[in-house]
Amino acid sequence: MSYYDYKVAGPTPPPxxxxxxxxxxxxxxxxxxxxxxxxxxxxxxxxxxxxDPLNLPTWFKAKNPRLKIxxxxxxxEHGDKYLFESVVICDYLDEKYAANPLHSRDPYVxxxxxxxxxxxxxxxxxxxxxxxxxxxxxxxxxxxxLDIFERELAVRGTYYFGGDRPGMLDYxxxxxxxxxxxLRCVNERKFDEKxxxxxxxxxxxxxxxxxxxxxxxxxxxxxxxxxxxxxxTHTMGYxx
Amino acid sequence: MSYYDYKVAGPTPPPxxxxxxxxxxxxxxxxxxxxxxxxxxxxxxxxxxxxDPLNLPTWFKAKNPRLKIxxxxxxxEHGDKYLFESVVICDYLDEKYAANPLHSRDPYVxxxxxxxxxxxxxxxxxxxxxxxxxxxxxxxxxxxxLDIFERELAVRGTYYFGGDRPGMLDYxxxxxxxxxxxLRCVNERKFDEKxxxxxxxxxxxxxxxxxxxxxxxxxxxxxxxxxxxxxxTHTMGYxx
Numbered sequence: 388m389s390y391y392d393y394k395v396a397g398p399t400p401p402p403x404x405x406x407x408x409x410x411x412x413x414x415x416x417x418x419x420x421x422x423x424x425x426x427x428x429x430x431x432x433x434x435x436x437x438x439d440p441l442n443l444p445t446w447f448k449a450k451n452p453r454l455k456i457x458x459x460x461x462x463x464e465h466g467d468k469y470l471f472e473s474v475v476i477c478d479y480l481d482e483k484y485a486a487n488p489l490h491s492r493d494p495y496v497x498x499x500x501x502x503x504x505x506x507x508x509x510x511x512x513x514x515x516x517x518x519x520x521x522x523x524x525x526x527x528x529x530x531x532x533l534d535i536f537e538r539e540l541a542v543r544g545t546y547y548f549g550g551d552r553p554g555m556l557d558y559x560x561x562x563x564x565x566x567x568x569x570l571r572c573v574n575e576r577k578f579d580e581k582x583x584x585x586x587x588x589x590x591x592x593x594x595x596x597x598x599x600x601x602x603x604x605x606x607x608x609x610x611x612x613x614x615x616x617x618x619x620t621h622t623m624g625y626x627x
Numbered sequence: 628m629s630y631y632d633y634k635v636a637g638p639t640p641p642p643x644x645x646x647x648x649x650x651x652x653x654x655x656x657x658x659x660x661x662x663x664x665x666x667x668x669x670x671x672x673x674x675x676x677x678x679d680p681l682n683l684p685t686w687f688k689a690k691n692p693r694l695k696i697x698x699x700x701x702x703x704e705h706g707d708k709y710l711f712e713s714v715v716i717c718d719y720l721d722e723k724y725a726a727n728p729l730h731s732r733d734p735y736v737x738x739x740x741x742x743x744x745x746x747x748x749x750x751x752x753x754x755x756x757x758x759x760x761x762x763x764x765x766x767x768x769x770x771x772x773l774d775i776f777e778r779e780l781a782v783r784g785t786y787y788f789g790g791d792r793p794g795m796l797d798y799x800x801x802x803x804x805x806x807x808x809x810l811r812c813v814n815e816r817k818f819d820e821k822x823x824x825x826x827x828x829x830x831x832x833x834x835x836x837x838x839x840x841x842x843x844x845x846x847x848x849x850x851x852x853x854x855x856x857x858x859x860t861h862t863m864g865y866x867x
Contacts (some may be wrong), residue, residue, distance in 0.1 A: 463735050472745070475738050482734035494722035495703050498715050505712070 393435040400446040401436060404467045408433040409460040411447065413440050415614055417511075417562035418473040419457035420604060424558040425477040427600045429484040474504060474559065481555060489555040500548065500556040503539065507532060507560045514563055518615045522573045529567070533585050536560070540587040546594055553598055561595055568592075569611040633675040640686040641676060644707045648673040649700040651687065653680045655854055657751075657802035658713040659697035660844060664798040665717040667840045669724040714744060714799065721795060729795040740788065740796040743779065747772060747800045754803055758855045762813045769807070773825050776800070780827035786834050793838055801835055808832075809851040 394401070396411060410426065412419035412435050426433045438447065438456065451458060455471040459479075462468075470476050481489045491497045513528025540548065548556040571578040582589040595601050606614075634641070636651060650666065652659035652675050666673045678687065678696065691698060695711040699719075702708075710716050721729045731737045753768030780788065788796040811818040822829040835841050846854075 461735065468735065470735070470738055471742060475741050478741075479734050479738040482737070494719050495701065495708065495710070497722070498710055498719040501715050501718075502711060 393437045396436040396438050396444050396447060398444055400444070404460060404462050406432055410435045411438055411456065411458040411460070412436070413438050413456050415606070415611075415618075416456060417566065420562035420565075421473040421559055422457050422459060422476050422480075423604045424561060424600055425480050425489070425555075427603050428487055428489060428553070428558060429480050430486055431480060431484055477555065477559065489549065489553075489558065491549070491554065500554070503536070503548075503556055504559045506535060507563075510560075511563055514566065517570075518566075518618075522570065533581075533588055537585045537588045540591060547591065553595065553600070557591075557595065558600070561601060564592060564595070565601075565605060566611050566615070568608040569615060572608055572612040633677045636676040636678050636684050636687060638684055640684070644700060644702050646672055650675045651678055651696065651698040651700070652676065653678050653696050655846070655851075655858075656696060657806065660802035660805075661713040661799055662697050662699060662716050662720075663844045664801060664840055665720050665729065665795075667843050668727055668729060668793070668798060669720050670726055671720065671724055717795065717799065729789065729793075729798065731789070731794065740794070743776070743788075743796055744799045746775060747803070750800075751803055754806065757810075758806075758858075762810065773821075773828055777825045777828045780831055787831065793835065793840070797831075797835065798840070801841060804832060804835070805841075805845060806851050806855070808848040809855060812848055812852040 393412075401409065408426065408431055410419065410422055410433055412423070414437055423435070438444075440456070443454065448454065450469055451471075453471075457473060457476070459470045459476045460467055461470055461479075470479060478490070491500065509528050510532035513525040513532065516525030517523070517529065518525075536548075543550075545551060547553045553561075568578075596605070633652075641649065648666065648671055650659065650662055650673055652663070654677055663675070678684075680696070683694065688694065690709055691711075693711075697713060697716070699710045699716045700707055701710055701719075710719060718730070731740065749768050750772035753765040753772065756765030757763070757769065759765075776788075783790075785791065787793045793801075808818075836845070
């Protein structure tokens with residue numbers, strides 16, 4: 388089970404920021420997972436406030452009327468501010484903290500990576516449909532997307548999309564790939580067959596699971612399987 | 628009428644790039660307009676190939692199977708490559724060419740600007756509906772978005788979103804604002820009333836129209852009115 392200290396966002400707002408960034412996160416939410424990975428990769432100091440999506444505090448809704456999640460609260464010249472959208476938050480962190488740059492310094496490669504992050508939304512949609520239909524449908528979108536990323540790894544000829552270590556693209560897609568392993572709980576043989584179709588991507592997944600940053604916020608396939616089996620019967624919107 | 632040299636994308640592909648970038652553009656397309664503004668703002672050397680959206684050349688479709696427009700063709704280590712998505716293309720140009728930086732150097736302001744560019748999509752949707760229904764509907768989305776940008780200018784206390792000169796956010800939203808002036812041809816009184824509701828934004832629009840970059844690629848309200856009156860009866864998809 389992933390481990391991080393967290394506080395529960397209760398009826399009164401948290402104090403002003405001191406020396407830490409503050410992430411408002413719904414447990415198991417993959418977009419928040421993205422931000423957790425980048426906070427960790429950048430070795431930022433942060434604290435996590437866990438939100439109950441069915442019971443968002445009034446003070447949180449007042450500062451976030453569009454009810455976006457995750458939110459990163461950061462210090463600025465004009466006081467503590469909320470920042471939205473996982474990709475924007477993660478790019479902000481990469482620019483703000485010089486340590487361990489995650490984007491390529493080549494603007495063309497960076498642009499390509501941004502397009503691939505957007506392209507990956509097809510797999511997110513496929514996963515949503517798959518998990519939401521008792522793991523029956525949506526696999527076509529997943530396979531088509533994996534095919535693109537498989538070929539991209541072959542072209543790049545590197546272990547990671549980021550080169551010899553994970554970069555922004557690796558971490559931006561990882562939360563949904565980590566969840567895909569739950570399909571092994573559904574049908575082990577079918578899942579393992581995919582390794583031969585996507586050998587580079589399968590190796591990439593193996594490597595990613597050994598990454599310090601990934602390990603810090605990882606859940607097991609069984610944990611995800613248990614979660615998504617039940618989550619399907621819950622109210623949606625924050626779950627994938 | 629906006630003026631730029633252009634070539635027509637014909638049945639045979641253009642030669643390899645030499646000293647210029649190459650934009651593939653559908654005339655009057657606002658996303659391509661974004662790229663034209665940034666090419667100009669960065670003083671890049673470029674040529675424009677005009678595409679007929681109803682008759683895209685085979686070689687173009689082969690290199691761009693998702694039929695995305697606009698496309699910027701750029702030189703890379705691995706030969707000439709196509710780059711897609713107006714926002715990604717424009718950020719690429721800003722990073723690649725050091726002259727006249729268009730994004731804020733403050734990562735928080737840059738992140739805010741990116742969110743506002745995304746937020747502006749509501750106005751794009753509103754305009755699409757408005758222009759597509761004989762200028763009758765969609766104005767609610769337009770008004771709500773203008774309200775956000777009006778307040779943002781007030782908070783920033785500057786002429787432009789970018790400060791004392793237009794920046795990335797200014798140029799990213801400009802193509803649709805320039806087109807909105809056509810509504811003055813529909814109902815002059817109603818249009819002019821809006822000036823008092825959005826005084827900062829109205830002044831911003833006046834300033835923008837005087838900008839060297841904007842002027843280079845500007846069309847008049849009458850030209851847009853004429854175009855969109857007719858475009859509504861055409862095949863859509865590339866027109867707003």
